[in-house]
Amino acid sequence: MKIEYFTTLIEVQSLENYIHVHLKKIDYHKKRISDIEEKRKNAKEDLNEKTDKLSILKTKIKKDEARLYDLETKLSKTRENMKVVTTNQQISALEKEIEVLVPQRDSLEENSLEVMEKIEILETDVTELEGFLNGSEKTMQEIKTEVESNIRDEQHEIDNYNERVENLLSLIPPQMCAVFKNVNKKYKYKNPLTFVENNTCIQCSFIIERNLSSSIEKGTIIELCPNCERLLIPHAARNSS
Ligand SMILES: [Zn+2]
Secondary structure (H helix, E strand, O other): OOHHHHHHHHHHHHHHHHHHHHHHHHHHHHHHHHHHHHHHHHHHHHHHHHHHHHHHHHHHHHHHHHHHHHHHHHHHHHHHHHHHOOOHHHHHHHHHHHHHHHHHHHHHHHHHHHHHHHHHHHHHHHHHHHHHHHHHHHHHHHHHHHHHHHHHHHHHHHHHHHHHHHHHHOOOOHHHHHHHHHHHHHHOOOOOEEOEEOOEEOOOOOEOOHHHHHHHHHOOOOOEOOOOOOEEOOHHHHHOO
């Protein structure tokens, strides 16, 4: 096995690390869209919830207003009656009625004010949410166009790197290439290659036997770390790269 083959694999790993950077950039671009979509989804849910609450409160306030009107009518009728009744008994009966009606009216009035305040707040929220949804729809279209173009650029870089990787892999013996590809199934973008330093695998710290490590350094065999199963590379390959 030529040392240069191992050097080629180091080059492949480094190109794949670049590919990984571009893939992460693609994820970042995609996240810009998914973040807005998430915010819009939440805003829509919020809007529905608030619209429902608003319609319930509006129905309630209508009923309260009707009841308030009834109470006021009753009160003024009672007060009118006060003017025409003659006996103390009649007066005291009407006074009792007023005593009952007034707190009812007052508490209903107070409640209505609270409900109206709630309605006002909800209406402001609904307007804001609708504004956000309309605005963000336009922004999202713009960002989508931008993101698609960014992704195309990243993909173009990735395609170039992949082509270089394929070219490099075609330069090494098929058997070695197959071993690398197999290791890469597990460790693509996570350092499929490793070295022995201080008698240990630098990736997983597993102790490598001296016999094995000296064969590796000679570059005569293709071996995997017995523990993490990464491809072991002779130091000479790194120095010549
Ligand atoms: Zn290892």
